[in-house]
Amino acid sequence: MAQVGAESLWLLIGTIGMTIGTLYFVGRGRGVTDKKMQEFYIVTIFITAIAAAMYFLMYTGFGVTTVTAGGEELTIYWARYADWLFTTPLLLLDLALLAGASRNTIFTLVGLDVFMIGTGLIAALETTPAYRIVWWGVSSGALLVLLYFLVGTLSKQAKSKSTQVQTLFSQLRNIIMGLWLLYPVVWLIGTEGTLGILPLYWETAAFMVLDLSAKVGFGMVLLGSRSILEDATGAAPTEPEPEAEVAA
Ligand code: RET
Numbered sequence: 001m002a003q004v005g006a007e008s009l010w011l012l013i014g015t016i017g018m019t020i021g022t023l024y025f026v027g028r029g030r031g032v033t034d035k036k037m038q039e040f041y042i043v044t045i046f047i048t049a050i051a052a053a054m055y056f057l058m059y060t061g062f063g064v065t066t067v068t069a070g071g072e073e074l075t076i077y078w079a080r081y082a083d084w085l086f087t088t089p090l091l092l093l094d095l096a097l098l099a100g101a102s103r104n105t106i107f108t109l110v111g112l113d114v115f116m117i118g119t120g121l122i123a124a125l126e127t128t129p130a131y132r133i134v135w136w137g138v139s140s141g142a143l144l145v146l147l148y149f150l151v152g153t154l155s156k157q158a159k160s161k162s163t164q165v166q167t168l169f170s171q172l173r174n175i176i177m178g179l180w181l182l183y184p185v186v187w188l189i190g191t192e193g194t195l196g197i198l199p200l201y202w203e204t205a206a207f208m209v210l211d212l213s214a215k216v217g218f219g220m221v222l223l224g225s226r227s228i229l230e231d232a233t234g235a236a237p238t239e240p241e242p243e244a245e246v247a248a
Contacts, residue, residue, distance in 0.1 A: 004061040005075075007204035011059035014208040018052035021216035028223050036233035037226075043094050044219040047087045051215055054083035055208075070129040074191055075200055080207065081121040087215065088113050094222055095150070095176065098169050098232050099158035109149055116142035120187070129194045136193070140184045147177055165232045171221060179214045186210065 004011070022045060029041030057063035063079025089110045096106045116139050123135030150173050158169045187193060190203030198206070223229070230237050 004059065004064060005200070007201045008059055010201075010204045010208045011055055014055040014211060015052055015059050017208075017212045017216060018048045018055055021048040021212075021219060022052055024216075025219055025223060031238075032226075034230070034233065034235035037229055037235045039097055039233075040094060040222060040229055043090050043097070044223060047090045047094075047215050048219065050087050050090075051083050051211060054079045055211075057082075067125055067127060069127050069132060069194055072194060074194070076124050076192070077204075078121070078124070081117055081124065083211075084120075085114065085117045088117060091176065091214070091218060092146075094218075095169070095172055096154065098161075098165065098172065098222070098229075099154050100161060100232070101154055101157050105149070105153050105157060109146060109154070112142050112146040112149070115139075116146065123187075124192055132192070132194060133188075136184065136188060143180065143184065147180070150176065162231050164228050168222070168225070168228050168232075172218060175214070175218055175221065179210055182210055183207075 025041060025045045025048060029038070029045065032038055032041055054063060057079045058077050063082070064075060064077045067074045067076050092109045092113055093106065096109060101109075119135050119139040119142065123132050123139055126132045126135055155169075155173065158166055161169065186198070186203060186206045189195060189197040190206070191198075191200045192203075226238060229235070
């Protein structure tokens with residue numbers, strides 16, 4: 001356990017943001033009765049709920065430790081990796097469900113993702129600076145292969161869906177491509193990269209903005225249109241609210 005410094009402000013904002021996101025998605029999911037439709041809500045709610053818990057763990061100083069690398073003491077928020085280990089596969093599952101992906105594609109994506117976060121954690125805990133960068137490279141390689149599968153195999157599988165679903169799929173896939181690529185950059189220029197470019201305070205702010213966009217922003221786009229999700233799952237369209245009877 002280590003002392004949490006001024007960056008706790010960002011961790012508090014992260015905790016509140018993820019909590020509000022969770023409650024919002026729970027609210028939106030109320031009244032959804034179709035089993036296939038429910039899957040999107042369940043997965044998305046767990047993504048922000050897990051993140052809210054891990055942000056609170058970091059805010060309260062439990063989810064953090066120190067690592068001495070090359071004679072320098074680094075503050076490492078290990079709870080990030082606990083969060084990402086579960087939430088990034090869930091984000092991919094959301095996208096894969098939308099695309100109607102095969103089981104093998106889902107397993108490949110999740111496997112690559114777990115490998116990426118696992119090797120990223122090794123990079124964060126390694127005490128030899130050069131090896132930290134090597135593990136960062138291994139993890140970044142896994143990310144690139146994963147993104148290659150998103151534009152290749154997964155996009156191909158999404159082609160069987162309607163135009164509306166395909167448009168939503170492309171939007172979400174592009175959000176992932178754009179945001180996920182920034183994580184290794186922030187890591188490398190942040191304190192973990194031991195290059196001394198971005199101080200912990202700003203690194204924590206950057207990860208918080210990325211995490212909120214990649215989880216709450218992603219979820220809002222995904223769950224934004226119930227009719228597109230009905231289209232994707234083949235669920236019966238929800239009946240419009242009956243008009244109030246006007247007494248003659
Ligand atoms: C690390 C460091 C090592 C290199 C790479 C990384 C990638 C992390 C990613 C995290 C995504 C997190 C998301 C969270 C949502 O809230 C582990 C930072 C490649 C891609 C989407």
